[in-house]
């Protein structure tokens with residue numbers, strides 16, 4: 001910035017010369033003509049003044065913050081190493097030069113220089129005065145001396161004249177003239193007063209001052225330019241960001257006041273101020289704060305009115321308008337949950353419910369309709385969602401990720417009667433197809449294994465039996481594709497063979513029959529085929545559609561043929577599954593092992609399961625820590641139809657539970673919680689459902705169009721009669737479907753089948769054995785016993801026409817087992833018994849059961865304990881009894897019952 005004329009300056013800034021002249025005057029500088037010089041310093045003063053007057057004071061301090069996050073592995077005091085998140089925060093503060101400050105400094109410096117100059121001038125004046133006085137004194141002395149000399153030498157040339165005249169005229173005109181002359185003579189020699197060294201020093205000082213001035217000016221200019229550039233840059237950024245933005249009416253606490261560097265700097269300054277206010281520090285006094293707030297307002301207003309001035313007040317402004325929420329309501333919701341979704345206090349909701357005539361506590365669950373009314377009443381918008389939404393969403397997310405659909409191996413379950421060779425068959429297949437020649441040949445029991453055959457891979461669930469099959473089915477998991485029914489060729493169709501057929505049919509699973517033990521001389525396959533036809537299982541050879549293989553699990557004969565049949569059946573079924581994407585499948589088995597925690601066998605049905613995946617199985621979720629195959633080998637992934645054993649779940653999910661691989665832990669927890677609640681509710685629901693009257697009620701409501709029945713009778717004759725009568729009961733609206741029927745006591749398997757098929761269990765002159773009773777108790781299932789055919793038929797008929805109102809029902813009060821039989825002259829046969837259940841009453845009706853079949857109904861003649869007649873005997877006690885008109889045998893059971901009145905439940 002060199003010195004320039006007013007005209008040059010005007011040209012440079014693009015203004016008229018008169019405007020620049022005016023500005024110079026406004027800046028307090030002396031008036032100038034257009035060709036007058038404006039010095040460098042004056043120009044700086046002018047710029048500072050203009051900046052101030054145009055309000056270009058920008059933020060002096062700008063803070064830059066940066067944050068980097070990394071992970072470091074550290075070893076704790078316990079010696080375990082773990083990952084620790086390390087966050088490094090950096091902050092840099094840039095200080096911009098303050099033009100005011102610069103101007104002030106400049107002024108101070110100028111003043112200091114002026115003062116120094118004035119001081120120097122004064123000093124020089126004083127020096128000159130002192131010197132003059134000394135010279136005068138010297139001259140006077142000289143004159144005096146000359147005068148004294150002149151008196152002795154009268155004529156003494158020119159000089160003498162002068163000297164004489166000086167002396168003569170001393171104190172008069174002549175003296176003044178001399179003085180004047182002297183002065184004239186002295187004046188030209190005055191500069192000689194400054195010595196050479198002094199002069200040199202002065203020049204050097206001036207030079208140095210000039211140099212410093214230049215450096216200072218240069219630095220100031222550079223700083224000013226830099227600051228201006230940065231400010232412009234910021235302004236541009238902010239202008240770009242906010243040009244299209246509507247002015248914001250309200251300021252929310254969580255919104256930043258501005259963005260970018262300026263925003264950060266502002267926020268930081270506010271934060272600092274908040275801290276200072278809190279501390280009550282004097283660094284920012286009330287006035288300072290007011291000034292600062294004003295500044296902030298000004299800054300914000302200058303930046304295009306981005307924010308309301310309220311922003312600087314640093315307090316949360318309650319929104320003026322009420323916020324309306326879209327409130328999601330599932331089929332059931334707790335009051336507390338509902339309140340939370342509307343962002344109101346639970347108390348407000350209970351109050352409103354009370355007004356609506358509903359008494360509910362915060363923890364109570366209310367239905368969707370009521371919740372929806374509450375939401376509307378509170379001015380929000382109810383959004384009704386399905387109860388399973390959270391599950392469905394998760395399932396959808398998993399399905400979305402599935403791709404690359406390919407043929408998958410079939411999953412096979414082996415069923416059959418006891419000792420017909422299920423385990424032997426599974427072992428033989430594994431032995432011939434898995435163990436041979438493979439590393440780590442020791443097979444582990446993980447509930448399933450897969451084998452390679454000429455027709456591809458086949459997976460066997462190696463938990464033979466109905467229980468496992470039904471358990472899975474009752475949880476809705478259709479894990480099995482094909483059922484292989486093992487029937488021993490030397491034994492033929494047995495009760496469990498029939499049950500297995502019923503199970504497979506109820507599940508709609510194709511059946512392949514393996515006629516086993518063909519190596520035995522007593523093998524009679526034709527007899528087996530014949531018997532199977534009574535259950536409508538007809539071999540392809542006999543014109544039916546059930547594939548059959550004759551095998552020996554002992555020798556291995558026919559096993560390849562059986563595998564071939566399985567392969568063919570699978571091909572027919574065109575089993576497919578996506579290979580890629582998140583895995584889903586079913587829990588086959590789960591157990592708790594010491595030191596390993598929950599050990600869970602899974603069968604992958606879709607996608608690929610990988611180590612490290614987050615698995616949600618039933619109501620539990622966890623990361624797959626380790627994964628092994630059926631040979632105990634560690635594996636990293638498993639595709640469709642492959643069974644694996646995993647570690648990592650916190651608890652054991654139930655067999656038959658479905659599992660999913662999820663990516664979002666929060667979602668997993670949500671679904672797990674939801675399932676836990678649902679399981680609790682379903683348990684209650686099941687307990688009601690399994691009751692005959694409820695079953696019929698639901699049927700009346702159109703929920704059930706089939707009435708499933710599992711029927712057991714004492715003899716084949718009564719079974720056939722009942723089946724015929726029940727078949728005739730079917731109408732167009734309601735079909736009676738006997739899922740399973742047979743002769744003999746009600747077994748555990750009957751209960752499981754009834755449970756999984758939602759069937760009612762009816763016993764005609766038969767009872768449930770103890771295992772079945774336990775199972776029914778656990779599932780809270782109702783087993784109905786009848787001893788008159790018309791009683792059973794009437795109940796079913798009445799129920800179907802919606803008139804079932806069983807006001808009277810039999811209740812078994814106690815059971816005693818006959819351990820010994822004595823002959824008594826008085827009572828005939830007397831029985832020594834043990835009460836195994838409930839209480840035996842002397843005066844209540846009884847039945848005698850032999851092999852769980854009713855053989856006599858009547859009354860007790862006597863009931864004694866230690867020779868004393870008693871009215872009742874409780875569980876665990878021995879007693880002696882005699883049945884009126886019937887001789888009991890060892891092993892019989894005496895069942896005491898009564899007819900109870902039940903109010904019909906709706």
Ligand SMILES: Nc1nc2c(ncn2[C@@H]2O[C@H](COP(=O)(O)OP(=O)(O)OP(=O)(O)O)[C@@H](O)[C@H]2O)c(=O)[nH]1
Nearest residue numbers: 417418419420421422423424516517518552553554
């Ligand atoms: N001769 C002969 N014996 C067999 C054959 N298959 C099985 N067995 C024998 O039959 C008996 C019962 O076989 P398992 O395999 O235990 O029968 P299961 O159906 O699994 O029996 P449960 O587990 O009790 O239901 C065993 O002694 C076997 O050795 C066969 O093909 N031939």
